Amino acid sequence: MIRHELTPSLKSNPRLNRWIAFLPDRTVRIATGKVEIGQGIRTALRQIAAEELDIPLTRVWIASGDTEIGPDEMYTTSSLSVSVSGASIRLVAAEAKRLLVERTARRLNCAAADVTVVDGSFFEAEETTGLDYWSVAPDIDWTVKASGRAELKPVKDYRIVGRETPREDLPAKVRGKGFLHDATPDGALHVRALRQPNPSAKLERLDEAAIVKAGGGAVEIVRRGDFVALVSANEWAVEKAAATAPARAEWSGLLDLPPEAETAAWLRGQPAVETVYGDGRPEVAATGETVEVTVSRPYIAHASIGPSAALARYDADAATLEIVSHGQGMHPLRRNLALALEINEASIHCRHADGPGCYGHNGADDAALDAAIVAMARPGQWVRSQWRREEEFGFEPVGPAMLVTARATVGADGRPKDWTTDIWSPVHVQRPGAPGVVMLAAQALRPLPPWGPPQDPPPERGYGGARNAFPLYDVGPTHIRHHMTERAPVRTSALRGLGALPNVFAIESLIDELAVKAGVDPMAYRLTLLGKVPRAQAVIERVAEISGWAARDAGGAGEGLGLAFAQYKNVAAYAAVVVKVTVAESVRLDGVWAVADAGLAVNPNGVRNQLEGGCVQGASWALKEAVKLDAGGIASRDWDSYPILKFSEIPDIVAEIIDCPDEPTLGVGECTVGPTAAAIGNAVAHALGRRIHDMPLTRDRVMATLLADEAG
Amino acid sequence: MAEIEFKLNGAPVAVKAGDDEPLLYVLRNQLGASSVRFGCGLEQCGCCVVLVDGAKAYACTLPAVSVADKLVETVEGLARPDGRPGPIQQAFLDEQAGQCGYCLSGMLMATKALLAANPTPSRADIVEALDDQLCRCGAHARIVKAVARAAGAST
Numbered sequence: 017m018i019r020h021e022l023t024p025s026l027k028s029n030p031r032l033n034r035w036i037a038f039l040p041d042r043t044v045r046i047a048t049g050k051v052e053i054g055q056g057i058r059t060a061l062r063q064i065a066a067e068e069l070d071i072p073l074t075r076v077w078i079a080s081g082d083t084e085i086g087p088d089e090m091y092t093t094s095s096l097s098v099s100v101s102g103a104s105i106r107l108v109a110a111e112a113k114r115l116l117v118e119r120t121a122r123r124l125n126c127a128a129a130d131v132t133v134v135d136g137s138f139f140e141a142e143e144t145t146g147l148d149y150w151s152v153a154p155d156i157d158w159t160v161k162a163s164g165r166a167e168l169k170p171v172k173d174y175r176i177v178g179r180e181t182p183r184e185d186l187p188a189k190v191r192g193k194g195f196l197h198d199a200t201p202d203g204a205l206h207v208r209a210l211r212q213p214n215p216s217a218k219l220e221r222l223d224e225a226a227i228v229k230a231g232g233g234a235v236e237i238v239r240r241g242d243f244v245a246l247v248s249a250n251e252w253a254v255e256k257a258a259a260t261a262p263a264r265a266e267w268s269g270l271l272d273l274p275p276e277a278e279t280a281a282w283l284r285g286q287p288a289v290e291t292v293y294g295d296g297r298p299e300v301a302a303t304g305e306t307v308e309v310t311v312s313r314p315y316i317a318h319a320s321i322g323p324s325a326a327l328a329r330y331d332a333d334a335a336t337l338e339i340v341s342h343g344q345g346m347h348p349l350r351r352n353l354a355l356a357l358e359i360n361e362a363s364i365h366c367r368h369a370d371g372p373g374c375y376g377h378n379g380a381d382d383a384a385l386d387a388a389i390v391a392m393a394r395p396g397q398w399v400r401s402q403w404r405r406e407e408e409f410g411f412e413p414v415g416p417a418m419l420v421t422a423r424a425t426v427g428a429d430g431r432p433k434d435w436t437t438d439i440w441s442p443v444h445v446q447r448p449g450a451p452g453v454v455m456l457a458a459q460a461l462r463p464l465p466p467w468g469p470p471q472d473p474p475p476e477r478g479y480g481g482a483r484n485a486f487p488l489y490d491v492g493p494t495h496i497r498h499h500m501t502e503r504a505p506v507r508t509s510a511l512r513g514l515g516a517l518p519n520v521f522a523i524e525s526l527i528d529e530l531a532v533k534a535g536v537d538p539m540a541y542r543l544t545l546l547g548k549v550p551r552a553q554a555v556i557e558r559v560a561e562i563s564g565w566a567a568r569d570a571g572g573a574g575e576g577l578g579l580a581f582a583q584y585k586n587v588a589a590y591a592a593v594v595v596k597v598t599v600a601e602s603v604r605l606d607g608v609w610a611v612a613d614a615g616l617a618v619n620p621n622g623v624r625n626q627l628e629g630g631c632v633q634g635a636s637w638a639l640k641e642a643v644k645l646d647a648g649g650i651a652s653r654d655w656d657s658y659p660i661l662k663f664s665e666i667p668d669i670v671a672e673i674i675d676c677p678d679e680p681t682l683g684v685g686e687c688t689v690g691p692t693a694a695a696i697g698n699a700v701a702h703a704l705g706r707r708i709h710d711m712p713l714t715r716d717r718v719m720a721t722l723l724a725d726e727a728g
Numbered sequence: 729m730a731e732i733e734f735k736l737n738g739a740p741v742a743v744k745a746g747d748d749e750p751l752l753y754v755l756r757n758q759l760g761a762s763s764v765r766f767g768c769g770l771e772q773c774g775c776c777v778v779l780v781d782g783a784k785a786y787a788c789t790l791p792a793v794s795v796a797d798k799l800v801e802t803v804e805g806l807a808r809p810d811g812r813p814g815p816i817q818q819a820f821l822d823e824q825a826g827q828c829g830y831c832l833s834g835m836l837m838a839t840k841a842l843l844a845a846n847p848t849p850s851r852a853d854i855v856e857a858l859d860d861q862l863c864r865c866g867a868h869a870r871i872v873k874a875v876a877r878a879a880g881a882s883t
Binding site (some may be wrong): 053054055056122182183185186187189190191192193194195197198199200232251252253255303319320322370371372373375402404405430621622625626628629630632633636654655660661662663664666667668669706 | 746749750753756757761762763764765766767768769770772773775785802803804806808813817820821824826827828829830831832833836854855856858859860861862863864865866868869870871872
């Protein structure tokens, strides 16, 4: 059933004119607060609106992420864009159509039931009326609030939603256009920042003359507090100056991190905010043998392929600031810029332009503040900030390291009787506005606000470090202890799936261990624990079928087949993944099969694209990625020191959807990431007969495991 | 500053560039070739790949003065004369081979270089030709299919 209730987005942005407008060129503008970050969101939202309005796709366009005309939907995160913004747009479009039909019926003095719509034109008893959406729309007060009670089109009548629809943004992108990065206004000033090494660092000395000289004399320096920007109309000049600038600055108050701070193991024993979830206490645990696994993942980077950039222009007479950003939320960006710049929020207009994939909270917002500071110092001129590659790696917030222990007590029937998980992790979301958290350059403008305890998303928003910590399996009472490290060595924030990957890796490792112990095939074992969740069983059975699971051998000979499952956030899409590996000195992926149930799939091709991308990113994290720290902070600042999965390491991927058109759409952006990593862990264990618990599963770790085997 | 003349996608152009200025800044900021994207400035990611006299080159480090009198090709030159997407571009669209799409300029030009040298590449040939091109979204499997499709279309 398609849900009828008002979405959170509609509750906070109830007026219809925040969402929909009928324009004179016979198009309909649909506004959304969600933005394109590589997931094809505009295409899917356009399908939903066109379907509900009964007009062709070509009559609908999406205005995405604009603080002047669109709704505030916070950030584009957590696989919520289609399930929340899409649901909102469906309700708004249905309500708009109802209002238009009712008004038309009054004008024609007939019953609303006698009015039909073809391509936006109204017919009465199959006769043309000369009226259409656009001629009637001006008669309606669009400032009314959405009721959410308009009748929705039955799914069985869908002609646009559920059909493979090419992405509307790709044609420009194969022509080298379409990105914020591609449109530099004439005469724009190019900006590069000299980054404060860490929040408490003070700039003691700066050899400005040497920096200007490095830029060939064509560079100016803008300073505000400890924020330093290099500015020039010549991009190469400012780039050269920026390359030399760090060596021309002396800072005090630098970090002095211990070498072990880069490891997940360091987290255990650090001061932590303690939270307990679940329904069982260890002291009432079942008696019996316990099985336990401890897994870890290091800090990982968003590592966007393109460095963060932004455009800004300040009009001194009107005291207005115009910002173009590829951040995940334009309304929150506007609030945060107002706080950082100490100006009125209403004087700032933020609009989104497409950027390189971010996968979470990276440097995009911070680049906007860099541009804004310089724009206010150079009124009237367009200013374009762009981060350098080493800046993108060195100063974006990173995904937290995590250490997770999962333990089950096993009954005589081989099934778990209780389940305990301990999670050690720094905070997963540090958007500006959280206690003590400001935008990056704002740390250099004035003293930091008082530190407050870190705050992960609450349970109703899917948790942070505890995301996906709760097994969907029937495991008896669960007891989840979340030890949230008070202070991480580096800035951490949201990265695709938050804690889901390490938690799914831990759960799925333990389930595999339990299956081995029970002497049951891991796929069959999972099915027995998912008797109450038929949709979970269905994705597992299907992925087993397409991956040739039935032919899986006893393993231990260097080739392995591994399976893992999760329902993202325990409320979004169900996903099961099988991977085939060969483990010689390192782990080679030979095949990946993914099956997901995402309810109504609005654009099946787009869904599969997301499933495939999640598989690759999950595999890359599991096999290769680790942020390296030194005493001063992040040390891995290029692609050589932060390698990601390459073409030669990625096999063909088979991704399938189990279509459930009568179920609500479930977010898919993150659902395969955790299961893929966990399936790799299980496949490696199958191949070696021994489990590697610490990610990434590098050649060094494989060798250490093989050598330990020989020694043992 | 040096004055340089070269051909960009077949058309003669003349620019002034710093003696050490990489081709990328000249193409983007003077010649409107926005497809040539900055990714790393280190020859590590392949976002900026262009063809110089038919060979793959990293515009982010290649000094502009070194292309004097040569032919530089970018994505802006891939479309058909009537403006429709060229065969390689169309193959990427047909496979929906991209997520964010930022890496695609480099992918398209690396594909052009591959197909010029080897019109019927195997999967292994495609993977080898693209292995220095990074994609962060995980569109690799689709990109490999798109290159194979482009090869089929051009033969």
